[in-house]
Amino acid sequence: MSDALITARDLVKEYDAGGVFRAVDGVSLDVQRGEMVLIIGPNGSGKTTLLSMLGGLVRPTHGSVSVDGRALQEMPERELELFRLHRVGFVFQTFRLIDALSVRENVQLVVEMARDGRPEPVQTTVDRALERVGALHLASRNTRALSGGEKQRVAIARALANDPAILLADEPTGSLDSAAGEAAIALLHDAARNDNRAVVIVSHDTRIAQHADRVVRMLDGCVSTRM
DSSP states (O other): OTTEEEEEEEEEEEEESSSEEEEEEEEEEEEETTOEEEEEOOTTSSHHHHHHHHTTSSOOSEEEEEETTEEGGGSOHHHHHHHHHHHEEEEETTOOOOTTSBHHHHHHHHHHHTOOSOSSOHHHHHHHHHHHTTOGGGTTSBGGGSOHHHHHHHHHHHHHTTOOSEEEEESTTTTSOHHHHHHHHHHHHHHHHTTOOEEEEEESOGGGGGTOSEEEEEETTEEOSOO
16 A cells, blocks of 8 residues: 555564464555554454554564554664554553543543653643543543443543554454444544544454454454455
8 A cells, every 4th residue: 555654564473382373474464544444353363463563562573564664673662662652542442541540640641651842731632632532521530430431432532642643442342332332433433534543453343344444354363354
């Protein structure tokens, strides 16, 4: 693709599990700005490992991942940490919110970690992210008091707060009922369409396919047409 933001080539990830196990085996993938890509497959197909490599959470054993021409596997660890803070937003099935903090404080934490001299007050950045996902009215509440759908809205706000070019979501509807799941999908779709972000989702949820620009099927660590 000519306008690819993410370019992955021949990705391999091996683990030592009493022998060499290939979780991802030779996957190549391009993702454009403004595109929502769904990676779907059974448990153990390698889709979450692939997502982790695209976001710089896991380094590949072989192959390469580039974002805007910058090779992630060549970055030193500190540079890779900054890349994740500024360029990538992560959304997880289990939300990964800090229960000891309020909704606002959960989002504020990642904003403060990534401050880069921008003049906008942290509070303004946080409130705008919460308002974007319809969660500003929850700002002072403790995350323990939220429903699953509310927690996912906050998690998406946190992922969007630093204005990342890439949004990666791992089973974002897996812990939600159907209505909350549809709402989460709509927010992710909006992030691609209206913000021109590259959005990559891994999921078992086939409902997401109707919203995605492209569906990539994985089986046994490889991109497959068989499901």
